[in-house]
Every structure is written in C-alpha cells, then in structure tokens.
Amino acid sequence: MTTAAPEVGTSTTGLKKVRRLPPEVSILGVLLGIILVFEILGWIFIGESFVANKQRLSIIVLQVAVIGIIAVGVTQVIITAGVDLSSGSMVGFIAMVAASLAQSATNARAVYLEQGWVDLNPIFPIVAGVALGASLGFINGFVIAKTKIPPFIATLGMMVSVRGLAKWYTQGQPVALLTDSFTWFGKSFDFMGFPIPRPVIVFLFVAVICHIALTYTRYGKFTYAIGANPQAARVSGINIGNHLMKVYAVAGLLSGLAGVMTAARAQSGQPGMGVAYELDAIAATVIGGTSLAGGVGRITGTFIGTIILGVVTSGFTFLKVGAYYQEIVKGIIIVTAVIIDQHRQNKRRKTT
C-alpha cells in the first residue's frame, strides 16, 4: 500500500525486516478450504462437481450481491469502532419507496397513480432510493456525533423506526407490477456463457470504489484513525463528529442502493424485505477480518467474507442439507472463521 522506506531499514542497527503477508491471505484460505470441502462432499454424496456449474456460481454471487453492498458500508462503520443495525430495515423501506416510483401504468392500484408518477424513467426510483438511504444514514451519524450515544443504540432505534416506516408506507401492502426498465437492473446478462446478475456488477463497482476511498484518500485515513484511537484522532485535528456523519451517510447510501437492487430483483417491494440483512452484513465484515474494536479492516476482506457466506448457503443447498441445519452450521462457521483469523492476527502482533 505504502512505499517502503529503504533509508530507515538500512540506517537502523541490526533489525531484520519482517515479511508481512496481506491480512486477506488467511481468510482467502478459509474460503478455498470451504469450497474444497463442498467439492469433495459433492463428489461423494451427489456425484457431481460443486464448482463446475455455471448456474450455481451465478446463484452464489447473486445471493451475496445485496448483502455485499451493505457490508461494504458496514465495514467502514465498524472500522470507526461503530456498528450499523439499521441497514436491513433501510433495505425494506427503500425497496418499498423505490418500487412505488417504478410502477407501470398497467397497475390500476399503483401507489402514485393519481399523481401520474407511473412509467417513470428508472433514474427516479434509483436516485430517490439512494438519496433516502444517505439521508437516513446521515441522521444516524448526526445523532451519534451530537448526542454521543453508542452507535449500537442509535442505529437500533433507526432499525425499529424504519421498519415501521416500511409497513406504514403502504399500510403493509406489497408494491408490485414494476416497469421493465427498472427490473432490468435486477436481471442477469450473458457474459461468455456465464449468466451475470447486474446487482453483482453494482456490488463489484461499489467495493472497488470504497476500497480505493479507504486505502488512498484522506477520508479513509481518518476513518481508520478514529477507530484506532478517537482521542488521538481529535488531538491530531480530525473533526470526529463531521467524519462520523460522512461514514454513516455512506453506509446509509449503500443500504439504499441495496434496497433498490432488492426491489428490482424481486420485481416488487415488500415491507418485510431485508430482515436480518444487517446481521449477515456484519457477519461478512467480521469474517473478512474487520475488528469490532475498530481501526482494523479492509474491503477486500469483506468481499471474501461475503463470498464465504454465499458459498456456505449454496453449498448446503447443493448437498441437500435441510434449511434448519444450514442455519445451525452457518452460525458455527461464522464464529470459527473469526477464531482462525484472530489466532493468526495475534501471532502477527507480538510485543517487544
């Protein structure tokens, strides 16, 4: 990431340079291990390959795309030593709002039929959803920065209220019959024989942008500094409150985007959408090596963490394991992955 400083290395007395592997290596190993296990079990019990199946790979990435978009935002929040519990509710509410602005005129019960807001250009629901998400996220950040209450509580309140908003919006009714131009965003396209779902492209795009932001910009450096030591960050001239508002707004924006993608993919908006997505996103983040204590974490890790969640889910389905067992084992895998990663980190961080 940063350029090494040869002068320092040579000027100091008899200190060996320590070679450091990027922190993602171990978590990538976990991913490959899990894939290998499914591959072997697949040949033994099902008699076919787990990996060599275009359809399955497509489903894996589609499943995780929405969670992944959220997790990219949650990662940034967790690096500041915060947490965002409201993302799942935001997905539900914003899916409703976006869907209501994307209804086709053929629907006699469209939400905004009277106002004539039907058959709109998809840019409207998308921009509205993303802006709404950013605003709700900003409110999270504002409350945390101004009242200094723990992020857990602030976003818990947001989670409960926004879920309420999602139900209130249409009095619990689903929003259906969306325009083709909007649902286009939730569908797959063909790339060299592979069906690639468009939400996956959005996920990749978001992950790359945020990785760059965290690694190469002042925004990123300040995010890590605040999580690593807020007092020291303050004395170094960082306005912590302002920065937190930005970070939570970004997380909200990405939850909004995830909500839009969910509506486009399901071709409807339902108030129960996105329930417990925040927990999957947090799980993906933590599996990816981000520390809940703050100051440590990378988008690349979260990306791999997200894929792990997807692989586990579809792997169990592939092995025809019952849904209940799936959940039981998923919980164990989340914890085990973090234990492995932490063990490795501890080995790295020795003290003199």
Added chain:
Amino acid sequence: MVSPSTMKIVRESDAIPGSEYLLEVTDVCKEFPGVVALDNVHLKLRRGTVHALMGENGAGKSTLMKIVAGIYTPDAGSFRLRGQEIRLSGPLDALENGIAMIHQELNLMGPMTVAENIWIRREPTNQLGFINHAAMHRWTVDLFKRLNIDIDPDIEVGKLSVANRQMVEIAKAVSFDSDVLIMDEPTSALTEREVEHLFKIIRSLKAEGKGIIYITHKMNELFEIADEVSIFRDGKFIASKLSSEVTRDEIIRMMVGREISQMFPKETVPIGDVVLSVKGLSLKGIFDDVSFDVRAGEILGIAGLVGSGRSNIAETIFGVTPATAGTIAINGKELRISSPSVAMANHMAFLTEDRKETGCFLLLDIQENTQIAVLQNKYVKNGFVQQKQLGKDSAAMANTLRVRTPDMQEAIINLSGGNQQKVLISRWLLTKPRILILDEPTRGIDVGAKAEIHRLISVLARDGVAVIMISSEMPEVLGMSDRIMVIHEGRVTGFLDRSEADQVKIMELASH
C-alpha cells in the same frame, strides 16, 4: 520441575537451604520476529535489597521483567528461584511462586472498588459462596495499615488519582505475600511527596526481606533507593554494581556506550517577536486567569505539580477543551481556537502527555501514525493522499529522529516508548509548526533518546519556532527553558528567568 502447590508447602516449611540469591537468572535469551530482545542476560537478586535495572528504552529491561513475571517464556537460559531451578508457565504461576509485577501501565478495573480490585479472584466468601464484603474491607484496611497507605477501600478505583492507583497496585502485589516485587517505573506519574511515600513503603518491604526489582530512568532515584544496579544495552547485560560504588557518569556511559557531553543543550539564540499571546485564559473549575507571551525562538517552560492544571492549559490553547474566558492571539491576531484543527491551521502543534491514550494509534503502523496530522492540510490532492511523497518525507523524518525500526510498516505497538515518542514528534514536525507545545516530551524515555529530543527542541527554537514545554523533571525545565512559568492549583504563581531560576525557587512557587 515442581508444581506451585508443592513449592508453596516446601516454602512454608523452610526446608530449602537459604540460597545466596532470591532470584537468579542466567544466560537468558529471547528473540522476537525481527528483534533479538535479550542476548545472554544475567540478573541476581538478593533478599532485602532493591535492585535497579537501567538501560535505554529497548535495552531489554521490560522484556527481562516479563520473563521473570512469567508473561514471556525465555528461549534459553536458567531461572532459579530461592536456589531452585524453575520454569514458570504464566503470570499466575509466577504469582503463586511469589513473584509479583507492578506494571507501568496500571492494570486496575476503574468501575470496581479498591478492595474488589485487590482481592479479585481471592475474595473471602461465606459458606454459601457469596462474597463477604466485610471481611474484604477488613483485609484491605489491615493491608493498608501495614503499608501506611491512606485510601478508602470502598471507593471506586476510577475516582482515584494516578498516584493513589499506583499505591493500590503496590498493595495488591504485596497482598500476594510475594518475595520478589517488580516495579516498572513506578514514579513516572508521581509528585515528589508521593515518591517519598513510595520510597518509605519500599524501605519497609526491604526490611521484611523482600527483593525488589526496580526499573527506572531517573538517576537520583537510583542513588536514593537502590542497593545494586544492573545495566543493559541493546538486549545485552553490561554490568552489575553496588550503587555505592558507581557514579552517575559511569552508569550513563555504560547505558549509552558513549559519552554524553551535555544533557540539556539549549543554545542561546536570538529571540524574535511575540508569536503567541495568551491573556486571562480560564477554564472554569480547572485554571484561572493565565496570561503569558511566547516569542519566536524562545522556550517557555511550564513547571508545577501533577494536577496543577499545566496540561489543561496546553489543551485549551490547542483547542482540545476550548477556553471559557480569555483571549489567544497568534502573531498579534486574536483568534477563537475552538478545536485542534483551528490551532493546526494556525501552525500550532501539540505533543500530548499521555503517549498511549492521546498519542499513538496502537493498531496502526509507523507510517500511518506519522502522517495523520499533516493530512489535515498537506499531501492531499482531490481527496487522494499523495502516498509516495508523504512516505518519502515521513521516512526521512524518522531517519532524522533516529527511530529504531525495521521499516515504516512496523506496528507502532512493537516500538519501545522512546521510539514511539520520536514517531509522535515526527508527526508534528511534518506539519512544520511555528508554535510547538510539548507536554512531558521525555517522560519514560532513556537518556540517549532524551538528549536527542532535547537537541531537537533546541534546533527548532533556533529555527524560530516558539516552544512551550511542560515538564515534571526539574533538570529538564531548568536546562531547556529561556523562561519558566510556574503553576500552582490552576494559577500562575510566577515567572523565572533562565538566569535566576533554580530548583528551590521553582518548588517554592509550585507548592506555595
């Protein structure tokens, strides 16, 4: 190899023939990735003595003590306790064998009471297994009486001063009936009177026949309290001497391996115009009506007891806790410094007192620790950090300050205190400050690094930087300052010029 419980029985029966040394560590080695921390080190501790360990930061004292306290396992070497070869399995094992360590960083639980902290894991219980608070209170009172400590056992530790917390730590260590007590710079946060009290306690422990290992950087303490001294340098054992048979200069020479001609080299430089002017500055309930000027090239020392409000004044000038009254003018222009970023925009820099709490980002590497402040105003183009240039300049700065590290990507937590301090200083020097506030710039730092930092401060003053330096160390204040401002209980009690200042005058003003 004997189990701790057997050891205890054997110990109590006095069956072991009295060996000459209480603790005998020979040929101990310890290597960490990239660093040889200890290289064939020896230490011999006699009963009823205080044995001081001296050496620059990174010399291996703390590592050796962590081995003695069972926190680290040595790679090689022998370890004899009361004449018996022993291998400790962990800190708990060390405690059960009568070795207790009082850490430099206090390890107490703030929201719990003094008594709960001392007896944790060993609480007196009744038949039902519930904790007997009355007995715990009584035990604590007895313990404190024995040690002459005057602290309420039922008060929350978080409400105690640093000095009192230190006393609680010591009482806790003594409560294990340990034979070997390790004290790692116990006086670094204590006032002179508290140090006296601590020494009284140490003398009574000595009289009880305990062996005390005492890590310190302060020469005068060594001659006051220690019977023997062992000197370390770069992970190697240099020598053990009776403190009555060694001089201050000899010790310094052994520690640094070279002569330090002058410890406080403040040059006489032309003093320029007033850069910072503070008038009637107050922070309600903390300090009141503080006024002073600092000129370019001048070093203004601030002296006063710990808790007199010295650090609060610095924090207020830098905008960490904005003032409730008074004015601050920079280059004649009155400013409202509402946050550190405003202060930094006006070319101020502030090295805080507490390296761990408000200085280092312990999880981040040296590069990131160095660059964080300068990113406010420089090395950023369209939001993107110009990492290449910044990395080069940071490394150059680290080189100038002689930060001892394999590379800039090393985690700062792996550096010694002195090197961490150098990293923090380079953080602020990168911002090219015109006003530099230093709060305890050399606390807990070895002699060599100290001299380097002093020289650096002197060079900065020569270049026209206005320096404010807070320090508890008298020789440092006297040696470095052009003028000294003395604070007592939140008020300025006097200014002393370099020519007229001495230790007695400062103490008079500081204690009033």
